[in-house]
Amino acid sequence: MNFLSLIKIELTKIKRSKILLILFVATIILWIPSIINSDMNFNMQAEGISPENNFFIQGFMGMAWFMFPASMVVCTVLINQTERTNNGILKMLSLPINTKNLCMAKFAVMLILAASQILMMTCIYYTGAAISSVTQSYNFILPPLFVLKEVGLIALSSIPMIAFFWVLSVCIHTPVFSIGIGLVSIVPSVLIINTKIWFAYPISYQFFVITSEYGKIAKNLDTTPIKLVPWIPFAIVITIICLSLSCLCFGKAERR
């Protein structure tokens, strides 16, 4: 069975899980206060940021800090629990499929879910910006190229984090610990992006990226610029370690 059809099967499994609804509700809730309080975007002269940029960046910072990582933890629970209830995983492991491919297919589903949440986020951003433009009689809509660039950056920089959550859920079988470590590790990311070793902490990557983008478009605000050199190698190494560990651990407990 080739990799694509494996992914297709995994997607069919989570079809009725209502996960997209949960992800969607989270993004809606994120934008409601921004739309209601859109007049506050005009009071940001101290930072030197234009209202439309502020509207965009505040929303996406809210997402990158807690909502997006926490949603990804929920997705790992979804993928694991669908297999473990009724021992579905045993049937999957008895098929003539390479378990590493199975593990990677599940990770690919994680990435698809992440991408779909970011996509929803972008769509609702445009809707929200359009609503705010009408209520405030000011154009909040940013050019799509700029938005796509920022959104793409967030998506790419979140891959190591997703790999980290994935290895947690594969290797730690007690759900309370895998979820607990995942969710708790999100909390200190606010502090870690201000330290020098932020690049060693994959959970803070996407938040760091969006914060430094904030510094770029706000003239009077200094944030640490992105330095590619220690970061990219670190991110790649972390991702590879996490993925290979998860491939090694996958299905081990069940096969014993």
Added chain:
Amino acid sequence: MKLSLEYKKIKRTGFYPAFLCGGILAASVPVINMAARSEMYTKQNGSPLSILLNANWEMISMLNILLVVIGTCTLYNTEYANNAIQKMKSLPIRESTIFIEKWVLTIFMCIIVFTIEAFSITFCYMHWFEKENNFGIELFKNLGFSFLLILPCIIISLLISSACKNMWVSLGIGVVCIFTATIINRNNFILSLFPYVMPFKIFDSTDSSKIIQYIAAAIIEFLVLNIVERIFIKNKEEAI
């Protein structure tokens, strides 16, 4: 007797060590914060306790709420995972009793977590601040207030996880609610009555006129949510 049954059931889910680890982690927040930036805080005006709480309570309560959400999810996940709940239903035990036993356990673990946190705050006070009268009483008042305000959060999380058969749904709803709590304007009284926002309140920085209202609101929410659970279970039984 029945409580000990619940205790044993949950023993192997890692519920207890998770709460203990979470409590220690939350307790380490003020210690690390003080160790890293002690000068910034010792120079501030005000009572040591309110300085400590203002600096750290946000993060501590966030960890507490996360613990409660994860804990309550696992409490019901063990029931639903292998259809254990059906066996429980066939026993001469009422489902609402199970619910009550589960919240008793969660509340008990929360008391332990709050005690660990109280020790760490006391440690920070003894180590970095000058001695003051009434510190113990003030600490008790503050943590007692926060503890009362976390009760509705416990009940509503349990209610959600008892209603959802799948763990990711209850966890997802919990995460969305926590996220909502972080973006809600906490100075608005009505909005801050949302169960997931209340635990963020600090006794010292709340209006003294509002304190009674908050406590009353917490108790009312606690009772109402319990009644909701009763009705919910009854309807579920009739549906089957």
